[in-house]
Amino acid sequence: MRATTIHAPGDIRVEEVADPTITAPTDAIVKVTAGCICGSDLWPYRGHNDITPGDTIGHECVGVVEEVGSEVSDFKPGDFVIVPFDHCDNTCVHCVAGMHSGCVNLGFTASGQAEYALVTQANGSLVKTDGMPDKDLIPSLLTLSDVMATGWHAAVTAGVRPGGTAVVVGDGAVGLCGVLAAVQLGAERVIAMSRHEPRQAIARQFGATHVVAERGKEASARVAEITDGVGADAVLECVGTNDAIRTAFAVARPGATVGFVGVPHDVELPVRKMFQKNIGLAGGMAPVRKYLPELLDLTLSGRINPGLVFDLTLPLDQAPEGYRAMDERRAIKVLLEP
């Protein structure tokens, strides 16, 4: 099959690789309808993560079941499915507790930017739609495989509650989905931190009541002003850098929680400040499967339209250009069509 591979920082190729095959009875193969590039794919692209040259890359996709293992009872070839980036059995002690990203049979999509993807725990992981969804819905459904579920996880773990004030740090696709999640969860004030006009526009479309373009201390001063000196009840940290973490804790009111979903890179947590101000930290890798039924319902009913985060659609063969566009911040998020 054709698949996106990474060979070195900045070296993304689309080439022929072996088709994935069923090796466990719980496996399924999905023919990818749409995949996309994640902000976290930029870490190896930029040389911040280790790379095994020639590895396929991409963990977000939706598609049609092509083949299933002998124990996959709930899905059959032809089903249109959302593929959570983190596969889980949905039956283990951690899944039952709602922490599917801690599943004892955890697996990951390894070729979401390709023609086919292997799902290691198909019965537990996949969620299907009734029949083929409308083409217009594909982008929004695709976001449910990771980015929207991750933004949702940020909002849930930050403890967003009706009537409260949420601050979203990060205006990437996850941050924008975090805005949408905070609004859905009833936050009265949702403050998006963004300096980029097109991203500010989407944040507002998603329901942000305020946009703060400042950074660092000026940003916390603006949030203080907006919140009458109180600070945010809930903070969604959707970047993963030390600067973003600092900002997140700086804008949080005493007793607030920072929900973090940006994979942390060189982050040092301000433990003294956390203690003195009782600011908690929660979150991590999103338990996508947990949220899928609810998010699918919100999407199919048109109450959320997270697909707006895609501002560039390319054929799979142009994946290298997709990476360049995201790396240079020319695109928020790139959808790839095999």
Added chain:
Amino acid sequence: MRATTIHAPGDIRVEEVADPTITAPTDAIVKVTAGCICGSDLWPYRGHNDITPGDTIGHECVGVVEEVGSEVSDFKPGDFVIVPFDHCDNTCVHCVAGMHSGCVNLGFTASGQAEYALVTQANGSLVKTDGMPDKDLIPSLLTLSDVMATGWHAAVTAGVRPGGTAVVVGDGAVGLCGVLAAVQLGAERVIAMSRHEPRQAIARQFGATHVVAERGKEASARVAEITDGVGADAVLECVGTNDAIRTAFAVARPGATVGFVGVPHDVELPVRKMFQKNIGLAGGMAPVRKYLPELLDLTLSGRINPGLVFDLTLPLDQAPEGYRAMDERRAIKVLLEP
């Protein structure tokens, strides 16, 4: 008045200092019935915190109101009161949200190991009993000024829930109160980490279902064994050292929360592990006033008896010996009688 003062690491004295005086209309002076030594008093005693030579020390006490400022309407001389170590107005935006330790008028008891203590926000901070309590109740009431409320805060912020498994890291007085709190909040399994027989005995008296004497990796292995490999739903970190923090995160199951109340010293939080396993951190300085009505009720009705953490009672003049006894772990917690 006679008060305990600190002059240098290891140099505790009881000497004459100026009586506290009412300087603000919200102040009150309390004649101390009983004070005590806190584990956190050992930080300066051991030279880990800065010292201003001659400063009074001690922040936990109960006593009888001696004098009140003009705006103190709810208390009068003769009232027996619990004095939270952290004073608050109980009306500001943070107090109203239940985060009294973030009060905009935050203050602290500065001479709890003395004849008199100043309370800077008397109306908001103090809670009184109906008449003079029975002498036998004094130790338990004294714990409500800090240690029991702090153990309670650990359990609340760790998210202890009925039926769950709680691990308590630390067998000091706070940790033991944490055990009591976890039991009260309905945890089915409460695992106390302690190597010291007298402390193990109190932990069991407080309702611990298991005691783990191992440390480090052996300790996590024991918890894994007890919990069928799952880990703890809630972890109370009641020490504040890096080792204790490591142990706390090591025994937490995916999705669990560590509630920390030990003032952190040289702690580096395992941010990657927190992210990968979705283990949150919450807690900090306890909002004592928030919990006081409930804890007072539990204590007066005899449902909790946290005063058991005091295993040594000394006259105030022997405060230096009290510090030595706690420093050498000959005593769990020392009560001082002026």
